[in-house]
Amino acid sequence: xxxxxxAVPLPEKSLIAExxxxxxxxxxxxxxxxxxxxxxxxxxxDQDTLVxxxxxxxGIHFRRDWHPPESVGHRCLTRGLSDxxxxxxxxxxxxxxxxxxxxxxxxxxxxxxxGLLKLAHEHGVTxxxxxxxxxxxxxxxxxxxxxxxxxxxxxxxxxARAGDRxxxxxxxxxxxxxxxxxxxxxxxxxxxxxxxxxxxxRLQLACILRERNLAxxxxxxxxxxxxxxxxxxxESNVGAEIEPxxxxxxxxxxPAEDVSLDFALHGGExxxxxxxxxxxxxxxxxxxxxxITQIGRVTRGRGIVLVDAKGRKRQLxxxxxxxxxx
Amino acid sequence: xxxxxxAVPLPEKSLIAExxxxxxxxxxxxxxxxxxxxxxxxxxxDQDTLVxxxxxxxGIHFRRDWHPPESVGHRCLTRGLSDxxxxxxxxxxxxxxxxxxxxxxxxxxxxxxxGLLKLAHEHGVTxxxxxxxxxxxxxxxxxxxxxxxxxxxxxxxxxARAGDRxxxxxxxxxxxxxxxxxxxxxxxxxxxxxxxxxxxxRLQLACILRERNLAxxxxxxxxxxxxxxxxxxxESNVGAEIEPxxxxxxxxxxPAEDVSLDFALHGGExxxxxxxxxxxxxxxxxxxxxxITQIGRVTRGRGIVLVDAKGRKRQLxxxxxxxxxx
Numbered sequence: 001x002x003x004x005x006x007a008v009p010l011p012e013k014s015l016i017a018e019x020x021x022x023x024x025x026x027x028x029x030x031x032x033x034x035x036x037x038x039x040x041x042x043x044x045x046d047q048d049t050l051v052x053x054x055x056x057x058x059g060i061h062f063r064r065d066w067h068p069p070e071s072v073g074h075r076c077l078t079r080g081l082s083d084x085x086x087x088x089x090x091x092x093x094x095x096x097x098x099x100x101x102x103x104x105x106x107x108x109x110x111x112x113x114x115g116l117l118k119l120a121h122e123h124g125v126t127x128x129x130x131x132x133x134x135x136x137x138x139x140x141x142x143x144x145x146x147x148x149x150x151x152x153x154x155x156x157x158x159x160a161r162a163g164d165r166x167x168x169x170x171x172x173x174x175x176x177x178x179x180x181x182x183x184x185x186x187x188x189x190x191x192x193x194x195x196x197x198x199x200x201x202r203l204q205l206a207c208i209l210r211e212r213n214l215a216x217x218x219x220x221x222x223x224x225x226x227x228x229x230x231x232x233x234x235e236s237n238v239g240a241e242i243e244p245x246x247x248x249x250x251x252x253x254x255p256a257e258d259v260s261l262d263f264a265l266h267g268g269e270x271x272x273x274x275x276x277x278x279x280x281x282x283x284x285x286x287x288x289x290x291x292i293t294q295i296g297r298v299t300r301g302r303g304i305v306l307v308d309a310k311g312r313k314r315q316l317x318x319x320x321x322x323x324x325x326x
Numbered sequence: 327x328x329x330x331x332x333a334v335p336l337p338e339k340s341l342i343a344e345x346x347x348x349x350x351x352x353x354x355x356x357x358x359x360x361x362x363x364x365x366x367x368x369x370x371x372d373q374d375t376l377v378x379x380x381x382x383x384x385g386i387h388f389r390r391d392w393h394p395p396e397s398v399g400h401r402c403l404t405r406g407l408s409d410x411x412x413x414x415x416x417x418x419x420x421x422x423x424x425x426x427x428x429x430x431x432x433x434x435x436x437x438x439x440x441g442l443l444k445l446a447h448e449h450g451v452t453x454x455x456x457x458x459x460x461x462x463x464x465x466x467x468x469x470x471x472x473x474x475x476x477x478x479x480x481x482x483x484x485x486a487r488a489g490d491r492x493x494x495x496x497x498x499x500x501x502x503x504x505x506x507x508x509x510x511x512x513x514x515x516x517x518x519x520x521x522x523x524x525x526x527x528r529l530q531l532a533c534i535l536r537e538r539n540l541a542x543x544x545x546x547x548x549x550x551x552x553x554x555x556x557x558x559x560x561e562s563n564v565g566a567e568i569e570p571x572x573x574x575x576x577x578x579x580x581p582a583e584d585v586s587l588d589f590a591l592h593g594g595e596x597x598x599x600x601x602x603x604x605x606x607x608x609x610x611x612x613x614x615x616x617x618i619t620q621i622g623r624v625t626r627g628r629g630i631v632l633v634d635a636k637g638r639k640r641q642l643x644x645x646x647x648x649x650x651x652x
Contacts, residue, residue, distance in 0.1 A: 137463030
């Protein structure tokens with residue numbers, strides 16, 4: 001019995017409050033939950049809200065002896081921004097949860113924060129909160145980014161249809177190539193491997209694709225082409241044919257050279273946009289200063305098939321990207 | 327030059343898209359950022375959106391040999407729900423980022439998720455997304471909870487004024503007492519220490535406080551009374567006088583006994599609500615089935631002072647809660 005300890009009769013107002021608070025009146029505002037780059041919430045009538053969360057963990061996503069703190073902060077936020085871009089959205093605000101080992105020098109944190117906030121500022125994103133904790137092991141960060149997109153305009157993974165063409169922005173494989181170089185002991189820096197140390201989320205490109213209704217489905221290449229195209233195929237219930245000769249390979253290192261096909265197919269963390277477009281749509285070869293390349297087409301079948309210049313086909317398995325990792 | 331690779335003249339529509347996407351039109355929608363239990367965003371005209379993120383880290387917030395997985399999942403979500411309660415809000419949806427060691431048994435994850443989802447269901451909260459990763463060390467979880475509160479109605483830490491009375495819900499110190507018992511090797515379970523293993527966020531109480539405009543400032547006791555009251559004082563620019571004899575001590579263990587004053591003053595993770603009320607407001611001794619106790623009053627000075635039965639005063643220092651931790 002509520003208020004049972006209260007001898008004074010209750011005013012009606014408080015009873016109303018009681019009932020109101022006991023009965024949840026929240027309708028489900030979730031348009032799209034697990035299974036896309038962001039969750040899509042309808043919190044207001046005219047706009048949808050996008051939410052994405054991404055870990056950045058020492059030893060998994062970066063190494064302190066390989067990555068300058070500014071790069072770790074930059075990459076941490078880019079993971080979230082790129083998920084917003086992958087929905088055709090615009091980022092609004094970010095939240096950072098950060099767990100730090102006791103012995104971490106203060107300068108590391110300062111430089112990390114500098115890298116993160118510099119990027120946030122460039123995109124008009126405010127860091128609005130978060131959590132801090134002591135870490136039992138390495139440095140642990142979790143970034144949450146909230147974004148917005150006009151009602152019903154989010155570009156989902158599930159919109160591809162047989163006959164659509166498949167496009168990718170920029171070049172692929174550069175980020176994985178940087179890790180491999182570092183693992184083999186080569187000094188690597190952001191001059192040779194800009195896309196690894198300071199990747200850009202393709203927000204302006206994403207906005208244009210949305211405004212012009214060019215993309216039927218979209219994802220960012222955070223896990224690598226083979227994995228991420230697999231996600232589009234799975235969510236859209238389609239297959240894909242890719243021509244390896246068309247895939248734009250990143251040029252990295254010193255002297256600069258093209259990365260191998262394996263890197264371009266399976267290497268992650270390039271944060272390019274992979275999207276499909278209906279047959280009628282004209283896709284320019286460059287949008288917002290970023291090269292756009294058609295690499296294949298959506299098929300009725302299941303799975304992803306590589307087709308070489310002579311028309312020979314072989315199945316492409318998602319190799320994931322774990323074996324490139326630190 | 328955008329579209330520089332495109333020989334075909336551009337239709338006007340695409341130029342408009344270009345400009346629209348280059349110029350950020352997002353106004354600042356952040357009403358309250360860092361420095362409260364949640365960030366407050368104004369994404370729609372009639373309601374404010376609350377966002378909170380909280381880590382749950384193995385070895386810091388729980389130990390696998392002390393806490394059943396269901397309890398870890400329950401406590402993980404409670405951390406977020408309690409922050410929403412502390413603002414007088416209602417939770418809508420949650421996002422879980424989870425990094426797991428390679429060798430973690432699948433049953434652990436299943437039981438953790440069960441504990442978390444059971445609580446989510448009880449509060450009508452949907453788990454709408456998140457991230458998973460491999461952990462370099464122990465189990466790492468980060469929970470994000472989005473909530474809602476009527477425009478301008480969020481109960482902030484900064485609303486206390488000299489002369490307000492200070493109240494706390496339920497009893498304090500039970501959670502810290504459980505940890506101390508376990509550290510000393512005593513078997514402890516949820517029957518003896520319910521508030522430690524399965525704490526309830528005081529959402530209904532919070533809702534009533536908001537609907538009836540009873541609280542001028544509020545926070546949840548996640549870090550312990552001395553620390554959390556310190557946050558209210560700091561954000562409100564006031565001081566406080568507490569009568570230790572009035573503080574409701576938790577009764578825990580077997581045989582059940584009252585926890586010590588130290589636990590009640592400094593032990594965290596009780597997830598009770600600590601709030602202030604203006605002199606005129608009548609505060610019932612029980613709201614929504616939860617005992618409400620006045621423990622002191624807000625003063626003009628700085629710092630928190632303990633006043634004993636004979637009127638003797640001594641300064642209370644925020645001892646934090648780290649030394650009770652696993």
